Amino acid sequence: xxxxxxxxxxxxxxxxxxxxxxxxxxxxxxxxxxxxxxxxxxxxxxxxxxxxxxxxxxxxxxxxxxxxxxxxxxxxxxxxxxxxxxxxxxxxxxxxxxxxxxxxxxxxxxxxxxxxxxxxxxxxxxxxxxxxxxxxxxxxxxxxxxxxxxxxxxxxxxxxxxxxxxxxxxxxxxxxxxxxxxxxxxxxxxxxxxxxxxxxxxxxxxxxxxxxxxxxxxxxxxxxxxxxxxxx
Amino acid sequence: xxxxxxxxxxxxxxxxxxxxxxxxxxxxxxxxxxxxxxxxxxxxxxxxxxxxxxxxxxxxxxxxxxxxxxxxxxxxxxxxxxxxxxxxxxxxxxxxxxxxxxxxxxxxxxxxxxxxxxxxxxxxxxxxxxxxxxxxxxxxxxxxxxxxxxxxxxxxxxxxxxxxxxxxxxxxxxxxxxxxxxxxxxxxxxxxxxxxxxxxxxxxxxxxxxxxxxxxxxxxxxxxxxxxxxxxxxxxxxxxxxxxxxxxxxxxxxxxxxxxxxxxxxxxxxxxxxxxxxxxxxxxxxxxxxxxxxxxxxxxxx
Numbered sequence: 001x002x003x004x005x006x007x008x009x010x011x012x013x014x015x016x017x018x019x020x021x022x023x024x025x026x027x028x029x030x031x032x033x034x035x036x037x038x039x040x041x042x043x044x045x046x047x048x049x050x051x052x053x054x055x056x057x058x059x060x061x062x063x064x065x066x067x068x069x070x071x072x073x074x075x076x077x078x079x080x081x082x083x084x085x086x087x088x089x090x091x092x093x094x095x096x097x098x099x100x101x102x103x104x105x106x107x108x109x110x111x112x113x114x115x116x117x118x119x120x121x122x123x124x125x126x127x128x129x130x131x132x133x134x135x136x137x138x139x140x141x142x143x144x145x146x147x148x149x150x151x152x153x154x155x156x157x158x159x160x161x162x163x164x165x166x167x168x169x170x171x172x173x174x175x176x177x178x179x180x181x182x183x184x185x186x187x188x189x190x191x192x193x194x195x196x197x198x199x200x201x202x203x204x205x206x207x208x209x210x211x212x213x214x215x216x217x218x219x220x221x222x223x224x225x226x227x228x229x230x231x232x
Numbered sequence: 233x234x235x236x237x238x239x240x241x242x243x244x245x246x247x248x249x250x251x252x253x254x255x256x257x258x259x260x261x262x263x264x265x266x267x268x269x270x271x272x273x274x275x276x277x278x279x280x281x282x283x284x285x286x287x288x289x290x291x292x293x294x295x296x297x298x299x300x301x302x303x304x305x306x307x308x309x310x311x312x313x314x315x316x317x318x319x320x321x322x323x324x325x326x327x328x329x330x331x332x333x334x335x336x337x338x339x340x341x342x343x344x345x346x347x348x349x350x351x352x353x354x355x356x357x358x359x360x361x362x363x364x365x366x367x368x369x370x371x372x373x374x375x376x377x378x379x380x381x382x383x384x385x386x387x388x389x390x391x392x393x394x395x396x397x398x399x400x401x402x403x404x405x406x407x408x409x410x411x412x413x414x415x416x417x418x419x420x421x422x423x424x425x426x427x428x429x430x431x432x433x434x435x436x437x438x439x440x441x442x443x444x445x446x447x448x449x450x451x452x453x454x455x456x457x458x459x460x461x462x463x464x465x466x467x468x469x470x471x472x473x474x475x476x477x478x479x480x481x482x483x484x485x486x487x488x489x490x491x492x493x494x495x496x497x498x499x500x501x502x503x504x505x506x507x508x509x510x511x512x513x514x515x516x517x518x519x520x521x522x523x524x525x526x527x528x529x530x531x532x533x534x
Contacts, residue, residue, distance in 0.1 A: 041504055041507035041508075042502060042503030042504030042505075042506070042507045043504060044504075060513060061503050061507065061513070061517075063502060063503060063504055064502070079513075080503070080517055082487075082489075082502060082503055083487060098517075099517075099518075099519075101487065101489070101519055102484065102487070102519075120484070120519045121483070121484050121522070139484070139521075139522075140483070140484075140522065141483075
């Protein structure tokens with residue numbers, strides 16, 4: 001499903017971001033389902049806090065926190081996005097045709113974030129259930145303290161991948177510049193190949209799961225030692 | 233927070249309207265730094281053997297014409313003062329360092345904002361959008377320029393605490409971030425003969441660069457040394473006579489985005505500032521990598 005010519009259009013050359021987001025939130029109560037946002041010009045918080053099955057197309061580059069806290073909605077950005085795209089996403093789909101700045105998908109709890117270009121530092125930081133597929137590469141500290149969910153990188157990963165990771169699963173096809181504390185390479189079993197294939201398909205990424213390596217937690221940090229359980 | 237904007241023209245059309253473009257960029261970054269604003273403009277090179285000096289005085293009715301008379305007596309040829317809001321620009325025959333010493337000795341009430349063949353620094357407290365109007369930035373033509381909007385976090389809001397900071401002849405620095413080892417480093421640099429006007433952390437980064445360049449480092453080497461010498465968060469933009477350079481701290485705490493077209497190269501804290509430029513939507517766009525020096529320069533102007 002994608003926005004058609006009949007989509008409701010909001011031109012940010014004349015409308016404010018607040019106006020746009022208010023109209024999108026109001027639409028949750030039974031308004032138009034397809035939306036198109038023109039002249040985003042890097043404005044922040046576009047289509048943030050959606051809580052309905054809307055389909056929003058952003059026709060250009062977006063600023064910070066685009067589609068933040070998204071629930072149910074599909075948001076497509078025909079450009080690049082700034083810091084914190086789809087941060088704390090609960091469910092739904094966010095697709096970035098270009099590249100993303102730092103902290104893409106940060107703290108996300110569910111849904112799928114697809115970045116067709118590359119993402120910079122801290123992609124998937126503290127992820128808690130979100131799935132992130134990056135067609136390109138990611139910067140340093142990817143999936144830092146990742147707790148749950150999957151991060152797939154078709155290109156390379158920067159230094160300190162998966163530092164202090166909990167249960168998030170990381171798949172990287174290219175070079176990993178370095179693993180963070182307690183992050184190790186793990187065996188790629190059939191169940192992993194299967195879930196990776198599914199994610200790649202959902203994200204429209206033309207890549208063979210067999211070319212990927214899996215990384216995750218060695219579970220050796222202080223937090224994982226049962227003798228320290230009383231400290232929490 | 234703070235906002236940074238840098239614009240480097242590759243075409244006459246951009247050069248002609250550079251001030252207007254920079255104004256739009258700074259206005260977009262006003263929310264990131266509502267306390268003060270400043271620019272370093274590179275234009276109208278001084279005749280050979282002369283330098284331009286940008287001066288600031290808190291006194292509203294400072295007798296700039298009297299200063300012109302004194303300068304003429306000591307240095308020979310001097311231009312009429314070009315007064316721009318609280319600043320005045322002179323073109324003076326002579327060497328920059330001598331002029332700076334004389335001004336410090338004879339006119340401690342004045343602050344030297346910049347000295348060089350190309351550079352002019354203007355900065356002031358208050359809303360960046362007002363600054364742009366007060367200093368007539370929109371009608372400026374220039375080869376390249378840097379701008380800054382400041383949200384003060386670690387020292388007072390004054391004109392002197394505003395960015396850009398001069399780092400030597402034709403050089404300046406703007407900073408987004410905060411440094412944690414600036415007090416000790418300031419003491420060390422003072423022992424090396426570097427002077428400071430404020431207790432501001434960014435001025436120490438500027439002073440460090442000044443010192444390294446005096447020691448014979450080229451700009452790239454000096455910036456690379458910052459990675460070891462400075463502890464803290466930073467995105468720096470450094471203006472030079474023929475271009476500008478960008479450096480982010482090794483973990484990239486502070487934002488930066490860059491873009492290039494056939495007409496210009498731009499950097500800014502946020503894309504929305506670059507979005508103001510003609511052709512921005514189709515520009516090549518990227519985020520500068522942490523700990524890597526980026527540098528643009530035109531063919532050295534004769």
